[in-house]
Amino acid sequence: MTPFVSPAASALWECVSAVPELRFGPLSLSRVPIGIEVRPCQDAGLAASSLRVIPVTDLRTLSQTDDLGRFRPNKASPNLMRGWAHLATDPQSLDAALDSLIPGGLADWYAARSGTANAVPWQQYADRQTGMYRNVSALNEPEAEEVARAGCHERCCTRRRLWTVGDRPPEAPSGKSEVPCLEPCALLLELARRAQRSNASEERSQLTLPESDLAIIDTLFDIALDHPDASLREGDLSAPGNPRRILLLREKLLPWLPAKTRGSGH
Ligand code: SF4
Known part of the structure; x- marks a missing residue:
């Protein structure tokens, strides 16, 4: 059975593929030959070889605390832990990574992009x-x-x-x-x-x-x-x-x- 790929993840995949880098919350997304690389914005300019490669299963834990071990109540805060990168090989895995790192971010991005977002005054x-x-x-x-x-x-x-x-x-x-x-x-x-x-x-x-x-x-x-x-x-x-x-x-x-x-x- 073909796995379900959300339209939001597919749309974001296309957007990232069309630009050198896209800032998504505290994350920098960029196209690499075998997928899309996700890393903290503050590490955007660093060589990939200097970053730890993190599997998707560890991303949620990583997003919980900052570099000093303090809890991050807001997952969109720029205080995301630095020094790592994650490779998403398809839209489905990008969806899973973002869900761990900035829950709700992809759905909100897609709603705004599609003109269906309802901001609450x-x-x-x-x-x-x-x-x-x-x-x-x-x-x-x-x-x-x-x-x-x-x-x-x-x-x-x-x-x-x-x-x-x-x-x-x-x-x-x-x-x-x-x-x-x-x-x-x-x-x-x-x-x-x-x-x-x-x-x-x-x-x-x-x-x-x-x-x-x-x-x-x-x-x-x-x-x-x-x-x-x-x-x-x-x-x-x-x-x-x-x-x-x-x-x-x-x-x-x-x-x-x-x-x-x-x-x-x-
Ligand atoms: S209200 Fe929205 S923009 Fe403001 S700090 Fe909270 S999540 Fe960020």
């Missing part, structure tokens, strides 16, 4: 939350947009956000991969919960600073984001040093920072 998603997340719907549009820009920043996630806040546009494709995001994930929801709670309940302070001090703060953001605390887990949003928390604060301060001239994606 922020407010619709927030309105259906209950329990400890029921108040996220109280974030106003600028606040929700700040959360989205921070939580889905390219430093944190390789999926391109297609869901939107109000009438604002979806995320720009630059810096992101071909894999779309169709609705907020659990990490984003938790960031929103914390933002709503602090915005609603904490006292405000006013601060006036000269431009040169704002430039220092801008530099401190870059340092903190380039050198995050290695002891922090990605999912620990209670930690002030969590990159998503830092990015959210930067979003709030952006109108006053020199970074505004080059956009918040930096």
Whole structure:
């Protein structure tokens, strides 16, 4: 019996065959003589001989933790373990590899490509939350947009956000991969919960600073984001040093920072 090959896997196989390299979530896909090679994006330029060859049976385990052994709650995070490659010899095996490395990514990619993807707008998603997340719907549009820009920043996630806040546009494709995001994930929801709670309940302070001090703060953001605390887990949003928390604060301060001239994606 001929094995079933999903149309999505066949379509992706054709796409990868037509380009030198395709970024798919945290993965780099490229055509090689006997199939399609899958490796972490950050290893895209390395010689194949320098990478460990990983069988499909080990890919799911590999995707669970980063190079420091910390759990990866978001499989689209760019913190995928480095130093390996996997060879998919046909569309079916490519499907199996991607299912282990970025579950749901292929289906979402194919839906977006076929024009059948239904991205869930922020407010619709927030309105259906209950329990400890029921108040996220109280974030106003600028606040929700700040959360989205921070939580889905390219430093944190390789999926391109297609869901939107109000009438604002979806995320720009630059810096992101071909894999779309169709609705907020659990990490984003938790960031929103914390933002709503602090915005609603904490006292405000006013601060006036000269431009040169704002430039220092801008530099401190870059340092903190380039050198995050290695002891922090990605999912620990209670930690002030969590990159998503830092990015959210930067979003709030952006109108006053020199970074505004080059956009918040930096
Ligand atoms: S909501 Fe944002 S962080 Fe979560 S998967 Fe989508 S793009 Fe990534």
